[in-house]
Amino acid sequence: MTDDLPDDLTPADMLAMEWALGTLDSKARADAEVRRARDPEFAALCSNWAEQLAPLAEEIAPIAPSPALWSRIDAEIGKEDGFQPAATPVTIAPWWSRLALWQGATAAFASLALALLVTRPSPPAPAASPPAAATQGNLLAATLAAESGRALVTASLDTGRSSVVVSPVASEDLDGRVPELWLIPADGTPRSLGLIDLGGVQKVSVSPTLLKLVAEGAVLAVSLEPAGGSPTGLPTGPVVATGKLTNL
Amino acid sequence: MAGEPVDAATLLARIAGGDRAAVKHLYDSMGMKLLGVVARIIGDRQEAEDVVQEVFITIWRKAAEYDPARASPAAWMLTIARNRAIDRIRARGSRPSGSPEALEPLADPHARADSLADANDTERTVHRALAGLDPRHAAVIRAAYLDGMSYDALSAREGVPVGTIKTWVFRGLRQMRERVAS
Incomplete structure (x- = not known):
């Protein structure tokens, strides 16, 4: 294929073209996504091509969505109200500081506290939280570790906030795949909580349906999936870490 | 609105x-x-x-x-x-x-x-740029962007090897960029 190739194009240039055009297969797309996240120069090439190609979409006629679509989107967003994008960590801070305090305790103390199943009163609702949705919440935590015992992420789940805060503590060779977080409740069937990023602390929302399945002893797990997440709704890739939820 | x-x-x-x-x-x-x-x-x-x-x-x-x-x-x-x-x-x-x-x-x-109200000028430029390409190059670029066709699908449709499709894509897009820039 190389005989005719324009010789002034760099491999990054060509990959960015393929990324923006969308011609790659799943594996290569996932690899390109990883590179885009890690390599700002490559990400800029990609944005540039996405920008150049966007006008092509103008020729596609708009389609009026069914009236139910907006209701579905609005309901989904409503569930996440109080969720703040990662770039505004302010609302995460009070949460996180509580966990940091807990993590600061000695391991011996922590395991003792866990062994005694110390339950803590639900935290006072911060002023910023949405008024109506504030319910009495349970705080659960889990350390997700590989079979070797190596911890990959810690997670703390606040049922009152319908969310789980995930904090990576180690990196993982993703091999072009994306980490997906799963809740495995008492019935043993994994439910996806969505894709996570091992690059930093983040808050993942938990739908009311899944929230009902959250209980002490339920397991959180991380599997590596193709770009866009598991296509089947169940983990398809290797499970790289698991951990049991314990009441705090 | x-x-x-x-x-x-x-x-x-x-x-x-x-x-x-x-x-x-x-x-x-x-x-x-x-x-x-x-x-x-x-x-x-x-x-x-x-x-x-x-x-x-x-x-x-x-x-x-x-x-x-x-x-x-x-x-x-x-x-x-x-x-x-x-x-x-x-x-x-x-x-x-x-x-x-x-x-x-x-x-x-x-x-x-x-x-996409602000895209009109750019749109005209891009379409002009596309119109000036080898028709086969323009066709695979459009099919990939608009229909989401993969290299394999494009290769099957055009009846040429994947490597040839790649060459068309790279040459076509490079030429398109030059035309849009000029």
Whole structure:
């Protein structure tokens, strides 16, 4: 294929073209996504091509969505109200500081506290939280570790906030795949909580349906999936870490 | 929104601040466009609506990551929508039999004018650039971008090896960039 190739194009240039055009297969797309996240120069090439190609979409006629679509989107967003994008960590801070305090305790103390199943009163609702949705919440935590015992992420789940805060503590060779977080409740069937990023602390929302399945002893797990997440709704890739939820 | 120009960048900034009403405004101005783009790739109206739902949830979650210095709002949202749609068809291996003709395009010309209002000049330039390419190069670029066709699918359609398709894509896009720049 190389005989005719324009010789002034760099491999990054060509990959960015393929990324923006969308011609790659799943594996290569996932690899390109990883590179885009890690390599700002490559990400800029990609944005540039996405920008150049966007006008092509103008020729596609708009389609009026069914009236139910907006209701579905609005309901989904409503569930996440109080969720703040990662770039505004302010609302995460009070949460996180509580966990940091807990993590600061000695391991011996922590395991003792866990062994005694110390339950803590639900935290006072911060002023910023949405008024109506504030319910009495349970705080659960889990350390997700590989079979070797190596911890990959810690997670703390606040049922009152319908969310789980995930904090990576180690990196993982993703091999072009994306980490997906799963809740495995008492019935043993994994439910996806969505894709996570091992690059930093983040808050993942938990739908009311899944929230009902959250209980002490339920397991959180991380599997590596193709770009866009598991296509089947169940983990398809290797499970790289698991951990049991314990009441705090 | 009658007569009121919609500034999508402002809406994205408001969404980043947690403004749910801004999502509705963005949906009203871009939802139909994005559904058109996604339905063309997916080929199934219901599944396309599912994807558009995911797209707006993603926009709600990631609006804070939008950087106006790097992308126009339209290109940013199109990227999210196309990536979601293409991930779906790649995951299932092929397109279903549902044809785009089964989808009802919207007749209202205003909806189209609103959606990517600032793109018109660029659009003309890009289409002119595409029109000047080797027709085979232009055809694979359009099929890849608009229909989400993979290298394998393009290779089967054109009856040439994948390597040849790649060469057409790279040569075509490079030439297109030069023409748009000049």
